Amino acid sequence: MRQRKVNNLIFDLGGVIINLSIQKTIDELAKLGGKTPDFIKEQYLHHDEFKKYETGAIGDDEFRSFLRGLLSFYGPDADIDSAWNAMILDIPAERLSMLKRLQHDHQVMLLSNTNTIHMNRVREVLAVHGTDSFDPYFHKQYYSHLINKRKPDAEIYQMVLEENNIDAEDALFIDDNADNIKGAANLGIQVLHVTSSETLTNFFE
Known part of the structure; x- marks a missing residue:
């Protein structure tokens, strides 16, 4: 990782782990x-x-x-x-492998703006990989429709930090949406803006 090492990684889902259109x-x-x-x-x-x-x-x-x-x-x-659900495409196996590898020395979390209809489809996509949930890949999962908060509002990032006793500077937030990235950065969280399919590979090599 090229930024200052952190112990906590907070991933977006769509456009980061799942390919979207x-x-x-x-x-x-x-x-x-x-x-x-x-x-x-x-x-x-x-x-x-x-x-x-x-x-x-x-x-x-x-x-x-x-x-x-x-x-x-x-x-x-x-x-x-x-x-x-047409926007939800596939989940490359190498991204799931990356998450498993990162779990060895990081707390790996998911923070997603989503909804029930989309998550039903996501579970179908996950079935290709032999599971129906992200439990094997994330230590904690936060879904907007379940916690009644959404990015880029400050309160959703603050909730994740406070619930897990994380200092903002000890977290890296990874998202493909510029507004969401700005919302996290405004709180002092380190950020990685995903702009292509190679961003994660290049950063976590």
């Missing part, structure tokens, strides 16, 4: 409603329901109802879930 979900939602991709992007920026779903403020059925109204689509839940 947000554009795929944008395209699939657009197809469901006969909308344009630009329309979907605009709605994400203007509706709080997306953030509410990530923080557990609304449940699966309410979120699906919101999407139905937004898209004027009244088909089955499975079609909505499939479109919403």
